[in-house]
Amino acid sequence: MAGSAQPRQLAFSLPHAESLTREDFLEGPGNAAAVALIDRWPDWPARTVMLTGESGAGKSHLASIWAVNSGARLTAARALTAATVPDALATGALVIEDVAPSAVDERALFHLLNLARQQQADVLMTARTLPATWTFDLPDLASRLRAVPVVTLASPDDALLRALIVKLCMDRQLTVDESLVNYVAARIERSFAAARRAVDLLDRESLRLGRPVTRALASELLRGPAA
Missing domain, CATH: 3.40.50.300 (P-loop containing nucleotide triphosphate hydrolases)
Known part of the structure; x- marks a missing residue:
């Protein structure tokens, strides 16, 4: 029917495996x-x-x-x-x-x-x-x-925070580049919980909107001062 609204894609919170091996532990x-x-x-x-x-x-x-x-x-x-x-x-x-x-x-x-x-x-x-x-x-x-x-x-330093963002994305099978990682790291507090929240938000909204996880998407979702 002309003019009818497109159905919204539902975002399901699917379980994702997090690797807990010695090789996958991020040191700092x-x-x-x-x-x-x-x-x-x-x-x-x-x-x-x-x-x-x-x-x-x-x-x-x-x-x-x-x-x-x-x-x-x-x-x-x-x-x-x-x-x-x-x-x-x-x-x-x-x-x-x-x-x-x-x-x-x-x-x-x-x-x-x-x-x-x-x-x-x-x-x-x-x-x-x-x-x-x-x-x-x-x-x-x-x-x-x-x-x-x-x-x-202790809380992560800048290098560990960026590495954590990459690992969290990999655990969710999200493909990210350095510009995205640096952008996210600069706009969240330096904490493990903040990194997890940011990646979770990007993952959910990417699925809901049917868009890849990019710096452009991050700029729409994250608010905060650049580091």
């Missing part, structure tokens, strides 16, 4: 200490260690690398209970993701740390904030966590 000055910690296992400063950093900083990626090397099981802090503690340490190594006062059974975690010490098991915890800032009902747990060696993954 801000995460060098964390990478060194993972690479030097089992020569750790203590049997239990912690990685901290903002969302998307690479904590889970490094934890996955270490789990492959050590045979560690992986569990979310929220899933840890007193009943699951013995099985969690069955392989002698364990990753506990996203530890936080509001996201963990305090008695279960305290029991696990004690049992890990008795069994000489290795434990790698990840968290967004430093244990020194946490408040627990169990003083002994707070004291134990504050004694755990902590390595923090």
